[in-house]
Amino acid sequence: MGVVSHRSAAAIQNLGDLDADTHTFTVPRRRHTRSPDVAFRVADLDRRDWHRVDGLPATRPLRTVTDLAADQTDGGYLASIVRDAILTGDTNAAELSHSLRPYAIRYGGPAGDGTALVRTFIHEAGAPTSAIDLATLSTDVDQNAVVIQALTASPEWPEIVEQVRNLLVRTIAPKLNSDGTVADR
Template structure:
């Protein structure tokens, strides 16, 4: 029979590929029972982050750990590496959480927000779920997690009608980061222009107004100052 040290080594093989985190379901696959997990947690060798997700002792803490734990809980039996190899992983970080994770604007993220392909429940009050069919081009990896790329994040937040001051900063940062352009954003924001004080369908005027509100940081060059060619 394995000792606690033996169980820990088996768990470490899982956790080292998942930011030091593991799920109870993954532990069960290597023979570690729920009771053994509890004993390891009570002894301080594991830290419980949420129901069914733990951090291995000695793993450096990260501001993203709770977001990662919630993501792991969507498919607790599957390893993170297998999930991010999917065309579109189940549970893509989105909306406010996507903006925060990618350093877009300065929105507070009081929920861990994800986009999922179909309606589903969650045991966590800290999670907000949005139902949409994402395409492979809609997401990328950020800090090891699948996240909606800046263009898609802007569209989602505009559809959710976050305030214009915050959205302006996110639009500016999305352009400066090179993920999208003024013209592309103008096209995608046309359906929401009238919600932000522009004329119906006036996506380009909306983007221009956002850039004026957000301002152009020093060293940004002409990326924001020069309009896209017609």
């Protein structure tokens, strides 16, 4: 089975601002096509590496970021994809840091330091660095209070509110009836 991946996966999951000028699929065995708009990548994907997006199998945000880093995607584009991947809630800064370790030096960071790379990307993308720290808090801390304090203290607060609003509109609004109740499936 082919899985939507790389730039195409970023596009259908609204990760970053990268154009998907070629429809890219990861397949388990070599395939060919005559279409100049389609590309195949050969790799064995674990079932945890993908999920369904609007009915299509697509690599999860973590795998998408890793694939794009391996492809040497421009750091400015990758920064916004990393930020948006965290905002999906499907991955977190620790997972991304581990996954991006091999690419840190390629993007100007210390060799093997995925954590510094993720922090840099989040800073470049406009999200507060404090957001990355929230992912590492222990569960005995009142996370809601910490989140509210960290976010409202940030100069990027209005932009964050707008991003959250847009995320809610994209994910929740289509599931609501005109009276605000949840639509039956």
